[in-house]
Amino acid sequence: MNQKTSVTLDQERPFEFDELFFSRTDERGVIQAGNSVFQSISAYSWDEILHAPHRLIRHPDMPRGVFWLMWDTIQKGNPIGAYVKNLAKDGCYYWVFAVVTPIEGGFLSVRLKPSSTVFEAVKKQYADLRDAEVTQNVSPKESAARLTDHLAALGYDSYSAFMAQALSLEVSARDEHLGRTKDASQTCFERLAKSAEDLLYCTSNIADVFSKNKHIPLNLKIHAAQLGDIGTPIGTISDNYTMISNEIQQQMSEFVRNCHNVSQAVGKGWFLTSTAMVQRQVIDFFQYEETCEAVNQDVEMQHLRAQQQSYSEQALKGLRAISSQIELFSQSCAEMRRLSTSLKVIRVIGKIESASIDNSLNNLDHLIDDLGQFQSVLGEGLDAVDVANKHMRSDVDILIGRRAAA
Template identity: 35%
Template structure:
């Protein structure tokens, strides 16, 4: 198929420049974005000669349909030394166009971009977002800055279910690689699937942690109501007032600790998104290196041996970065086991206080059923908390198992989670 494409003429104005789903291409630029190198697929699809591409700014292939938001985000991350993935519509020399998913990373002396053909359902949604952003930019060019447009884009991605841009670019690369595998008849990539499973598990932890925090906020008023009810019983209600005050203090500490659970969920979700992106990037670099090795016999002004060395070194670096991210995820999840145990100690203290409160209120008059209603609410709260904690522990244990498989190392299991399974 690649041979057929090699003889295909450049796309006519306004037409899509077709290339095969299996083809990958790359370009390398300096820190200013000036093209220093590229492979034969890039040269052929763009329609420019090597002489026209080399030493030209990369914007020579920039299409006017692209929102400025994307390029602002791209340079914002690259200048901080961070990788980025983005859907990009490029133009050909003949006025045609072609879409790619680009993975761009800082390297010594500049940046390296490896690109593949997008084919997923996610790609279709992104085109709609891009058109909306670009229409707004063109309608008010003096009012909407590239940075403002980028913030608009991030807000739209959040509405679509992506908490931040890293989560979006990780999901995009994963979707494209999996779609590419399916079209090519390849088996499911186990590593990408493992990350996808971890991402969903952390999403559930985040949801349960937020619900746990909300539960603690809802019961803040219960000890106050208990003291008010006890005050109606004059001196005999004194012990209940003391118990409810103790419960209130413990619940306040548990609430502060519950907030740490939500922070953990966000931190690990960010790490998993980055790890997923780096895992996909490492795989893409391996394929790109193999594809470029096959171009050795082609005539071009590109120093093939030098570029091969750069690609190979970058492929290794991506793999190391992916593994490092997986290690950080596992370490955070193992630390979370200690946080979970501390949280359970708070809950145990609350539970003892609740039982004591039930015993003490049993001796007091309850003509209006006030004590009964309050204790029932505490019982329901404790049932919810226990259910959420078991679920959080089990999900965290599942993530540790996945990272263990990826790293091929022993895992530290949470006894509470093991018992809950």
């Protein structure tokens, strides 16, 4: 970066995809150190930027809600990834994707140049949020909640799910700009995320069809009563079905919850893995960078290495957590499979009993068909879930192998 770039207000400050930067702050967000790219892009001198609060480079377009979320997350000891628009001393702005993590005595932010498709969508969200903050006096906390709502409308379950995907998309987009082949673990995570999405679709479909068919036992019961004595076997079938239906009902929430846990674990593992990767790249960049006297390169390198080591370990734990969640979900699936088999038996008996009753007296066939429809959705859904689970297990094993060997 050329520090003598001419001063032009509200112009974008260009920087290259291979320029990674970082800053380290104390617990209040006061800058303790950074690298040369961080300093030169800001157009402040080291004297001006060191020991200054990070808000020095805050851009007025940035929604306060984003910083509220950032501080809320990092003060709880968790990492966060966020798009940030910054303001340089000379009035130029520049966008970054920042990954901020708690570090001993403060926080570390590593940043890369964003360019993915999700970045464009986020700019629009930010503009709306900031507008609401300014014109409707929306509080930072409320603004953060609105950000989460906006992201939900874009299909993200939570801010965590969003930041995991945004970071990975930025890492891949950056690799592409730099002409690098996509990292193999990113490809593995993409497959995992796709399988997790399939799982969510299958489980919610099963839950939907179950809830739409909840009336079957009651209708069977009413029908049996109307048929008098000849309806007694149907009444018994209805009782058995009610019993299994209640069991399914009890299992269903756990089944759905365990599936969501798998998906969340994938997002978390992906974010931790990508974070460790970006931190590694910052180290590689920093070690060949020209440094200034104000920043002790050895000390900063130690901080970066320790942080990278810690996130590599957390990434491995994140991967093991995915494995455990898949295991728990598989147990729920096995339980559902058992109930599905019981339903099948009841349906077959129901079909036989229904055939023995004069058809002009009943529309049992119709009810038994409804039962069959749910049972086949459940069976087919569980088959699809088994396939996705198998793929996920193999992808997680590959990722664990790669990380353990790293």
